[in-house]
Amino acid sequence: MKAAESQPWRPFHxxxxxxxxxxxxxxLDQHPAAVAEQRRGWYIWWDRRQDFDARERARHDAVPTRPYYYR
Structure with a gap:
């Protein structure tokens, strides 16, 4: 099977x-483990449970940014 045939249909291709x-x-056809490793890395860095309480505390504890940095 060609690599292009294994890819999903793309309407503007x-x-x-x-x-x-x-x-x-x-x-990727020769190394299918690379796709699994990529997905594992995605889940490690991006698909995390959110701690909304910690985010809210950080938002309230933050120092407001001055409107013009170069002063």
Whole structure:
């Protein structure tokens, strides 16, 4: 299976595949663990539970920013 065929349908895709995109599709086809590792990294850094109380405390404890920094 070609790398372009394994990708989901894209409505504005005109058939052009850049050299980088071609390389990445080939790499990901040969290294499926890379996708799993990428997802694991995403969950570590971005999909975290939010502590809304801590965010609210930080908002109230913050010092207001002056309107013009260069004074």
């Amino acid at each position: 005109q058939g052009y595949v850049s050299e980088f995109e071609h390389f990445m599709h080939g790499y």
